[in-house]
Amino acid sequence: MAVTGFLGFGGLLVVALVVVSRRPSLDRSWDEDVRVLTSVEVLPDGTRQLGEVRHWTYGPDTVLSKGYSAVTYDPQDVRGLWMYEQELGLGGRIAHTFLVFEFPESYGDKRWLGLSVETRREVGETYSLVRGVLRGFEVTHIWAVEQDLVRRRVEYLDYPLTRYRVSVPVEYVQRIFEQMVDETAALAVTPRWYNTLTTNCTSSLIRYVNDAEPGAIPRHYSSVLTGRADDHLGALGYLDLASAEHVTREWLRQHPVRAEASGA
Structure with missing residues (x-):
């Protein structure tokens, strides 16, 4: 039994050493949807030019078109923030989240x-x-128009989403945008590993809100079990749970992704 236990421990140690010794890379044969890295240029007036904003279009189970655009955004123009949640597993305890920043109609x-x-x-x-x-x-930041991110998951892959408005002061949202863009710029030079539990939009949102107001969002297991983040952030008043929208293929047949006229 002792020998078996030692061999088991030795095997775990070898696996741990292999994992720790691995180094992230920018140079691999990437899947097409994550192949293009978004470049960032900070312009003299403080605006950020994102070099490759993705705007693919989709139908049920198919990609209809593929495109990227260079777009300049002014952090001071950010008007609001939204969070989408896609359940991944463990009975809804793990979820993928992504953010959508709202800019004026002039964009x-x-x-x-x-x-x-x-x-x-x-x-x-x-x-x-x-x-x-x-x-x-490796981890990557996908900057894309909302239509792309939503329709890719719902219409193309048939993964339902839930959309929430994030209720934080607009100056926090502007700072979150700037810091996330800065992280994107760093990733284009220095690759990092993805971590399901600690490297996600939810943990980034919490970190940046706490940077702006220390202790605003206390430590909670939902920063790891992200499928519970909506309940936690809702209880703290940062998400409007009552107005959450459940976006499915059927929902998209009856609604646009964004009802501009209503400001939703």
């Missing part, structure tokens, strides 16, 4: 700008919760 079809913190998968790889913890994927 046209780039007014609703989304950020999704994702695994940068190689060709042929599929997402795994376990590999997401054990340095199995």
